[in-house]
Amino acid sequence: MALLTVDQLTKRFERETAVDGIGFAIGEGRCVALLGPNGAGKTTTIRMLTGLLPPTSGTIRFEGMKPGQDRREWIGYLPQTPAFYGWMTGREFLVYAGQLCGLSAKEAASRADMLLKRVGIDTAGKRRIAGYSGGMKQRLGLAQALIHRPKLLVLDEPVSALDPIGRREVMTLLGELKSETTVLFSTHVLHDAEELCDDILILSKGRLATGGSLSDIREANRQPVLSLETEGDLRSREWLAGWLKRLPDGLEAASATETGVRLFAGDLETARRSVLRELADNAADVRVSKLEIGYTTLEDLFLKAVSGS
Amino acid sequence: MTKWLVLFRKEWLEMVRSHRTLWLPASFILLGASQPVTTFFMPDILANASNLPEGAVLQFPTPEPFEVLASALSQFGVIGLLLVALSSMGILSGERSAGTAAMILVKPVSYASFVTAKWAAAVLLAIVSFAVGYGAAWYYTGALFEPVGWREVGASALLYALWLTLVSTLTLLFSSLLRSAAAAAFSSLAVAVLLSVAAGSLPFEQSWNPGRLSTLAASSLNAAARPLGGGIGSVWLTAAVTAAVIAAALLVAIRSMKRRPSEA
Numbered sequence: 001m002a003l004l005t006v007d008q009l010t011k012r013f014e015r016e017t018a019v020d021g022i023g024f025a026i027g028e029g030r031c032v033a034l035l036g037p038n039g040a041g042k043t044t045t046i047r048m049l050t051g052l053l054p055p056t057s058g059t060i061r062f063e064g065m066k067p068g069q070d071r072r073e074w075i076g077y078l079p080q081t082p083a084f085y086g087w088m089t090g091r092e093f094l095v096y097a098g099q100l101c102g103l104s105a106k107e108a109a110s111r112a113d114m115l116l117k118r119v120g121i122d123t124a125g126k127r128r129i130a131g132y133s134g135g136m137k138q139r140l141g142l143a144q145a146l147i148h149r150p151k152l153l154v155l156d157e158p159v160s161a162l163d164p165i166g167r168r169e170v171m172t173l174l175g176e177l178k179s180e181t182t183v184l185f186s187t188h189v190l191h192d193a194e195e196l197c198d199d200i201l202i203l204s205k206g207r208l209a210t211g212g213s214l215s216d217i218r219e220a221n222r223q224p225v226l227s228l229e230t231e232g233d234l235r236s237r238e239w240l241a242g243w244l245k246r247l248p249d250g251l252e253a254a255s256a257t258e259t260g261v262r263l264f265a266g267d268l269e270t271a272r273r274s275v276l277r278e279l280a281d282n283a284a285d286v287r288v289s290k291l292e293i294g295y296t297t298l299e300d301l302f303l304k305a306v307s308g309s
Numbered sequence: 310m311t312k313w314l315v316l317f318r319k320e321w322l323e324m325v326r327s328h329r330t331l332w333l334p335a336s337f338i339l340l341g342a343s344q345p346v347t348t349f350f351m352p353d354i355l356a357n358a359s360n361l362p363e364g365a366v367l368q369f370p371t372p373e374p375f376e377v378l379a380s381a382l383s384q385f386g387v388i389g390l391l392l393v394a395l396s397s398m399g400i401l402s403g404e405r406s407a408g409t410a411a412m413i414l415v416k417p418v419s420y421a422s423f424v425t426a427k428w429a430a431a432v433l434l435a436i437v438s439f440a441v442g443y444g445a446a447w448y449y450t451g452a453l454f455e456p457v458g459w460r461e462v463g464a465s466a467l468l469y470a471l472w473l474t475l476v477s478t479l480t481l482l483f484s485s486l487l488r489s490a491a492a493a494a495f496s497s498l499a500v501a502v503l504l505s506v507a508a509g510s511l512p513f514e515q516s517w518n519p520g521r522l523s524t525l526a527a528s529s530l531n532a533a534a535r536p537l538g539g540g541i542g543s544v545w546l547t548a549a550v551t552a553a554v555i556a557a558a559l560l561v562a563i564r565s566m567k568r569r570p571s572e573a
Contacts (some may be wrong), residue, residue, distance in 0.1 A: 050415045052570050072417040083408030085319075087326045099315040100416045144412070 002063055003028040003182050004049075004152060009058035011044050018044040020206040021058070026152070026199075028063075031178040033193035034186040036203035037306050042186040043080065045203070046156050049184075050077045062151075073101070076150030076181075080157045082141030086130030090121060090140050093129060094147055101148035108147070115143035119173060135166035142173065146181075153177065155185035159192060171195065190302050202305045209305035214298075221301045224268035225254070226275060229290035232259035239285045248274045254300075260290075268293070313422045320430035329396055333434060336392055337385070337442025344381040345449040348372060374454040375461065375530040381446035382469060382530075385439065386505075386523050393438075393473060394480045394497050397431040399490035401481060401566065406488070411571035420570075424485070424563045432477045436470050443469070458532060465526040468544075471551055472522035476501050478555045485562040488572075516543035519551040 002025035011019040019041040026032050034042050047053040049060060051072055062074055084093055091112050098108030116122040119139040124132065132140065138158065145153060158174065159167045174196055177183065187193055193200050194214065201211040210217060230236035237258055244253060250266035251274070265271035272293055279286060324330050347354075352369050401424070404410040414423060447462055479497035487493045504520025515521060525544060 052411055052415060070417045072415055075415065077415045079408065079411060081408065083412055085323065085409060087323060096315065096319055097413075097416060100312055100413065100418050102312070102417065148416075 001028050002026065004184075005059075005061045005063070006049075007059045007061070009045065009048060009060065010056045011041075011048060011053065012056045018206055019048070019055075022203070022206075022208040023058075024201055024208060024211050026182060026184060028151075029182055030198045031183045031196055032185075032199040032201060033197040034184060034201050034203060035188070035190060035193050035302065036186075036209075037188055040203040040306070041206040042188075042203055043156055044206075046077075046154055046184075046186055050075055050154060073148070074151040076145035076148065076153045078138075078141045078145045078153075078155045078158060081161060082137055082144075084129040084132075084137065084140065086128060088129055089126050090129055090132070090136075090143075091116060091125040093140065094144055097144040098147040103148060111147055112143075115146055118146075119143045120169070135162055135169065138162060138166065138170055139173070142170070142177075146177070149181075151182060153181050153183045153185075155183070157187060158185055160187070160189075190299060194298060202302060204306045210301065217301065218298060221296060221298075223296045224265040224271060225294060225296045225300070226251075226263045226265055226271060227260070227290070227292045228263070228275070228288065229260035231287040231289050233287060235285045236287050239282055243278065251275075264296075312418055313426055316418070316422055316426035317430055320427050321433075324430065324434055330434060333392060333396055334438040334441050337389060337438040338445045339442075340384045340388055341381050341442035341444070341446035342449050344384055344446055345377045345453050348377050348380070349453040371454070373531075374450050374457045375532075377450045377454055378446055378457055378462065378465070378530050379527040381443070381450075382465070382523065382527050385442065385469070385473075389439065389442070390473070390476050390498060390501060393435045393477055394494040396434070397477060397480050398484060398494035398497075400427050400431060401484040401562065402488055402490055402493060403484075405566075405570070406572050408571055410566070414566070414570045420567045421563050424481075424566055425559060428478065428481050428559060428562075431481065432474050435473050435477050439470060439473055440466065457530060461530050461532055465529045468522050468526035468529060468548075471548060472519070472526065475519055475522070475551050475555060478558045482558040482562050485565040516546045517550045519547060519554060521547050522551065 004026040006025070007023045008021050009019060009023065010017065010021050022041075022045065034045065036042050044053065048055045060071070062071060065071070065074065088096070094112035094115060095105070095108045098111055099105060103111065113122070113125075116125045119142055121132075121136050121139050121143075124136060129137070129140065138161070142155075142158075145155070155174075159170050162170060171192065174183065174185070178196060183196075185196075197214055199211070199213050200217065202209040212220075230240060240256075240259070240261065244256060244261065247253065247263075251271055252264045254262045254264050256262070263271070275291075275293075279288060279291075321330075401410070404413075410423075414420065443462075443466055447457065450457060476497060479500055480493060483493035483496040484490065487496065501520070504518060505523060506520070508515055508518045508520035508524065525547065
């Protein structure tokens with residue numbers, strides 16, 4: 001069942017359209033990645049979901065929310081660079097955030113202690129936030145987003161600003177969290193999305209390029225692909241240029257360089273046979289250094305989607 | 310309402326931790342007490358100044374006690390206003406540029422509570438600081454000259470507190486509109502000066518002008534000068550207009566935060 005349904009969401013700024021009529025649904029309990037290169041509209045979309053930015057048009061609807069209820073009650077949000085009051089201690093900030101979400105002072109305090117332990121900064125809870133490192137602030141940010149047990153956890157580039165160790169720690173933490181609540185996070189790193197998510201939404205230039213469950217998308221876009229590399233000597237290059245002009249049916253060049261080529265194939269077996277025959281016929285001319293026959297990865301799809309084809 | 314109190318308590322805690330709750334009242338006490346004390350010792354100070362010619366005779370009329378208190382108010386009107394504006398100049402723009410406003414406003418908190426809690430804390434601190442400073446002035450005037458009746462002092466304090474509230478509110482308003490904290494402090498002081506100058510110099514009746522408040526406060530100290538400028542009805546009009554301006558400024562500040570809760 002869809003927890004959140006977004007329909008025809010659009011945000012126009014004075015000169016440009018940052019988000020252009022996107023629509024998607026997020027199922028309850030899913031972990032969804034909002035993927036896209038920088039400037040694709042990820043942060044704008046997230047800020048509209050959290051209510052920080054009024055949409056130009058379009059609707060954002062939560063299933064089961066009473067009319068007139070504040071959407072923010074259901075959302076926990078961690079911005080790209082969380083900001084805190086440096087003069088507060090980590091624990092004070094969590095209690096403050098909890099009370100603002102409607103928890104009683106006692107409840108907020110016990111949630112704060114629990115979450116400090118959960119994100120691994122309980123020893124720093126009584127220190128001023130001004131002295132926290134970037135990784136600690138990110139974890140405190142996660143804790144404050146979780147304080148009121150939100151139905152949807154929204155994270156904007158949660159690991160982009162962290163060093164490799166901090167990144168690993170936050171990714172592990174997210175892996176644990178996704179079994180407890182619905183998570184939407186944005187990233188420009190495909191690898192992070194593949195590691196954590198059930199669903200992906202790929203944004204490109206403010207539009208939704210592809211969306212759906214990771215396995216479905218992988219399956220639907222699984223295309224045989226051949227990649228051939230030569231040593232790049234003169235005769236090999238001449239052969240390659242000539243061969244690309246008379247490619248047999250069912251083979252299509254995806255990208256070619258002077259020394260090699262990447263080919264999409266209609267049928268893997270025919271393609272394999274025709275390439276091997278071609279290479280055998282020209283065995284004297286061509287110095288092959290690498291031949292790989294397999295299927296497209298999500299990386300290919302991601303690049304294709306965001307390169308604006 | 311509980312959330313409003315939580316927000317208010319945070320503001321107050323911030324002012325305590327940044328020692329604003331110490332230096333603002335302390336400055337007002339210094340300002341308020343120094344006026345009667347220096348006025349009292351002025352003849353001695355001048356007599357001991359070495360550059361007077363031999364045999365010079367100085368004759369100072371002893372000032373009326375209400376005049377001493379009125380000059381304390383005029384001290385507050387210059388340095389006091391500056392301190393009040395400086396102490397809260399970044400109240401909204403600071404949170405917006407730091408990003409903390411966005412952190413708080415994605416929680417189910419109303420924008421009106423967010424702004425009015427900050428306003429209430431800033432105004433409370435300004436009024437408490439003024440009250441202790443004025444109290445000090447009153448005490449030393451009573452001790453060194455003659456006591457001034459509490460009715461007169463009370464009335465003038467109320468009028469002056471309203472004026473301070475207006476200046477605080479204007480600082481908050483400009484802090485929501487302008488990016489720079491210094492520009493916000495400057496703008497609110499400029500508006501305050503313009504209003505007072507207009508009230509004092511333009512040659513027509515201006516019962517509506519809130520800039521009249523500081524003069525009204527000073528003249529209400531003189532029991533003999535009643536009724537106050539233009540009668541009690543016109544004082545109420547001034548107060549009502551000031552309250553309306555404060556309410557309007559708050560509404561604009563709330564709208565401005567709603568429109569732009571964070572930079573970029």
